Amino acid sequence: MAEYLPSAEWTQRQDLAALVAALGADNVRWVGGAVRDTLLGHDVRDIDAATPLEPAAVMERLRAAGIRAVPTGIDHGTVTAVLPRGPVEITTLRHDVSTDGRRATIAFAQDWREDAARRDFTINALYAAPDTLEIFDWFGGLADLAAQRVRFIGEARQRIREDHLRILRYFRFQARFGAELDAEAEEACAELAATLKGLSRERVAGELLNLLGLPDPGDTVARMLALGVLPVVLPEAGTRGIEALDRLVANERAVDIAPNPIRRLAALLPPLPAVAETVAARLRLSKAQRERITRAAARGAEDALQPRALAYREGIDCAIDRLLLTGADVAPLIGWQVPELPLKGGEIVTRGVAAGPEVARTLRKVESRWIEEGFPGRDRVNGILDEVLGDI
Known part of the structure; x- marks a missing residue:
């Protein structure tokens, strides 16, 4: 039974209807997260489509329909249609020619099931026809979704050997969708x-941060530690780190901080800036991320x-991080704007x-007193300045 x-809401978008009309309804199926999340009743952010048309034909048909087409990953068969209500990635059906755990050599295909077979998990291999919304499920994804089970398509070891990153993807999807563990x-x-160890640090960091950004990753991260996965990508983490993560998640929830x-x-990580620097460098975090994690590592009881x-x-971000990490009260910072x-x-x-170093020293003294007194207004600042100048 179908x-x-x-x-x-997204299935009724007029710009998606225009996209389907340009390519032909028989040449388009929605796939992946949009289908899965709609079935779960979740908000849909990104929409992906699959097609038997090759990229050049996709580009030609979109342009003929007045839809801007960008060859964002054309070597792998992906074209992005730029639509008024958000972009859609359209990828030609594929099958793997060869894999080495880090990258795959692909060839274009015409068979929908063959394309689905190269996807990682059954719940990510659900396709839907844009006109009828009929779902195509060749590997039991609907049953797994109902059972809250994250299961590889095919033999798990073989799928991981094809792409080692699937290990981290498994745990991320397990933390988000799973309840029943797949042995x-x-x-x-x-x-x-x-x-x-053979993967690029950027890919590892991306998956790790996506996992940690989920509402409650604690149990999953603890299992990664127990299974020997976490020590490979984050050897600095241990049992204390898992406990600290659990406390942090509870603290965030208590004050409704995202x-x-x-x-x-x-x-x-241990609260040591040097360790944070090492991890940030190894994971090749951005400059802003590196600065944030290093400052958070300098936390201490005196922050409260x-x-x-x-x-x-x-x-403000650093202060909230450090207070949450140490279990201190963040209420004084909620809604507070850092003053100038x-x-x-002058x-x-x-x-x-006299203009010069003495002005800077005087300004620092006034600022220090102003901070200690709780950031009083202009009148009191004038009084503080009088007192400081009186001591010179």
């Missing part, structure tokens, strides 16, 4: 964990004493202080 995708997948991930993957990565002073000196000292160096010069 199964159908429930009608959702074959767990054993395969543990057995082949060492293969993760998860941040860098903050959670910091929780897994003057949270607003901490926010002023280190920035209402005093300029005003000090007009009070008779």
